[in-house]
Amino acid sequence: MDIKLDFEHKQSAHCENGVVSNLLRFYGIELSEPMIFGIGSGLFFSHMPFLKIDGIPVTSFRPLPGVIFSRISKRLNIKFIRRKYRRNPQKAMLALDRNLEKGIPTGMLVGVYHLSYFPDPYHFHFNAHNIVVNGKENGKYRISDPIMEDFAELTSKELTRVRYAKGTFAPKGHMYWVKENPRNINLEEAIKKGIRQTGKNMLTIPINMFGVKGIRFMAKKVRAYPEKLGPKKAALFTGQIVRAQEEIGTGGAGFRFMYAAFLQEAAQVLNNPKLFDLSKDMTAIGDMWREYAIITGRIVKNRNKADESYDLAANQLLKIADKEEDFYKSLLASIK
Amino acid sequence: MKAKEVPQDDADMMRGIFREPVYSVDEKGKYTTVRSVGWDPKNAVMQQAWDNINEKIEAVRQKVLAGKLSPIAFYMEKQIMDTGLLAKYMGLWRWKVKRHLKPKYFNQLSDDILQRYAEIFDLTAEELKNIDKIKSEE
Numbered sequence: 001m002d003i004k005l006d007f008e009h010k011q012s013a014h015c016e017n018g019v020v021s022n023l024l025r026f027y028g029i030e031l032s033e034p035m036i037f038g039i040g041s042g043l044f045f046s047h048m049p050f051l052k053i054d055g056i057p058v059t060s061f062r063p064l065p066g067v068i069f070s071r072i073s074k075r076l077n078i079k080f081i082r083r084k085y086r087r088n089p090q091k092a093m094l095a096l097d098r099n100l101e102k103g104i105p106t107g108m109l110v111g112v113y114h115l116s117y118f119p120d121p122y123h124f125h126f127n128a129h130n131i132v133v134n135g136k137e138n139g140k141y142r143i144s145d146p147i148m149e150d151f152a153e154l155t156s157k158e159l160t161r162v163r164y165a166k167g168t169f170a171p172k173g174h175m176y177w178v179k180e181n182p183r184n185i186n187l188e189e190a191i192k193k194g195i196r197q198t199g200k201n202m203l204t205i206p207i208n209m210f211g212v213k214g215i216r217f218m219a220k221k222v223r224a225y226p227e228k229l230g231p232k233k234a235a236l237f238t239g240q241i242v243r244a245q246e247e248i249g250t251g252g253a254g255f256r257f258m259y260a261a262f263l264q265e266a267a268q269v270l271n272n273p274k275l276f277d278l279s280k281d282m283t284a285i286g287d288m289w290r291e292y293a294i295i296t297g298r299i300v301k302n303r304n305k306a307d308e309s310y311d312l313a314a315n316q317l318l319k320i321a322d323k324e325e326d327f328y329k330s331l332l333a334s335i336k
Numbered sequence: 337m338k339a340k341e342v343p344q345d346d347a348d349m350m351r352g353i354f355r356e357p358v359y360s361v362d363e364k365g366k367y368t369t370v371r372s373v374g375w376d377p378k379n380a381v382m383q384q385a386w387d388n389i390n391e392k393i394e395a396v397r398q399k400v401l402a403g404k405l406s407p408i409a410f411y412m413e414k415q416i417m418d419t420g421l422l423a424k425y426m427g428l429w430r431w432k433v434k435r436h437l438k439p440k441y442f443n444q445l446s447d448d449i450l451q452r453y454a455e456i457f458d459l460t461a462e463e464l465k466n467i468d469k470i471k472s473e474e
Binding site for chain 2: 011012013034113117118119120121122123124125147148149166167170235236239240242243246247249251252253257258260261264265279283286287290293294296297300301303
């Protein structure tokens with residue numbers, strides 16, 4: 001069976017946005033990555049010292065995997081079919097083939113570790129990566145991976161392996177596709193809902209690990225790192241924050257630039273010039289996060305010596321928190 | 337950030353396979369994406385994470401060569417796994433996998449179990465048992 005769907009692949013910074021954007025384009029709906037990200041309220045912040053990966057506290061600039069996806073589905077009234085094939089890889093692959101025969105591009109969750117086309121430094125056991133399979137030629141599946149610039153290929157064996165990666169967020173053969181051609185999209189309303197939730201999440205969650213409070217909380221922790229952990233471990237902990245901010249497909253500055261891009265588009269759709277000004281504010285906040293990364297980069301390079309820049313890093317985070325707090329207040333006010 | 341100021345600090349982190357889109361503002365003030373090969377602070381924290389992993393692998397390698405741990409311990413570390421994750425791949429209890437890290441139990445493993453470990457590590461069972469192979473790994 002040789003199948004090649006007429007599927008356009010566009011690279012994106014983040015996989016979840018990218019897969020949704022690419023899937024919707026197939027059905028004639030052109031929404032950019034920032035638009036998907038904004039409507040899905042993808043901007044977030046959390047710092048969770050009790051939750052550790054490899055002994056290092058988890059910091060995240062986005063909600064849990066899958067959340068953007070389900071919000072988009074709800075807010076744009078797009079129905080997806082989702083299937084899991086817990087213990088039956090053969091069935092999962094057959095179901096995929098059947099979908100392709102019907103001409104349905106099929107999204108799925110995979111583990112990154114064994115993804116053969118990824119460069120080595122990106123091989124981690126991260127299991128909530130999204131791709132779209134959109135063809136099969138000479139026994140190889142044609143993959144639209146949002147992280148890649150072009151299409152990629154996987155053999156059946158390779159694809160089965162990544163669909164059944166084990167560990168946190170194990171995909172268990174999970175796949176999803178658009179149920180019916182989306183209709184009745186109310187873009188204006190969806191944008192407003194997305195904005196409202198982002199503002200609320202960043203300002204009002206009554207736990208100090210989330211939103212703007214989370215940034216201040218992290219500042220306190222970072223300041224205490226060198227004393228508490230010693231130079232090497234302190235550098236590892238603070239370096240991890242910048243990895244979450246810059247490495248994991250954020251489009252720069254922990255999604256802040258992507259959000260600014262969303263606000264520009266939203267300003268046009270809603271014909272609301274205030275959002276255009278807010279986009280500029282968000283760009284400035286993104287630049288502040290980049291400065292924070294530069295301070296941290298210096299700490300990491302000098303990691304075997306005692307370093308005094310932790311105070312500088314913590315102060316920068318506090319400045320960012322103040323700016324972000326004002327920003328979300330104005331953001332909520334702008335769409336009232 | 338301005339589009340023309342998007343850093344292009346190449347530390348070969350992406351092995352030339354792709355570049356990452358960075359959102360930035362063009363000359364007319366409009367948002368666009370620029371593909372970047374890397375940025376110095378980002379490269380530094382990625383390198384730090386891998387240095388940390390490689391140090392751990394080397395420490396385990398030395399213990400395997402000294403006969404304190406089994407080859408499974410080395411390949412587990414090399415694949416950035418812990419006993420919990422490896423146990424899930426093996427479909428075994430974690431305490432069993434922990435045991436298999438000890439040379440004494442490793443040497444008693446059945447061919448079937450050895451074969452399953454080997455497959456997870458992309459090795460043959462012979463390669464998994466071969467300490468010389470670990471000697472040459474660095």
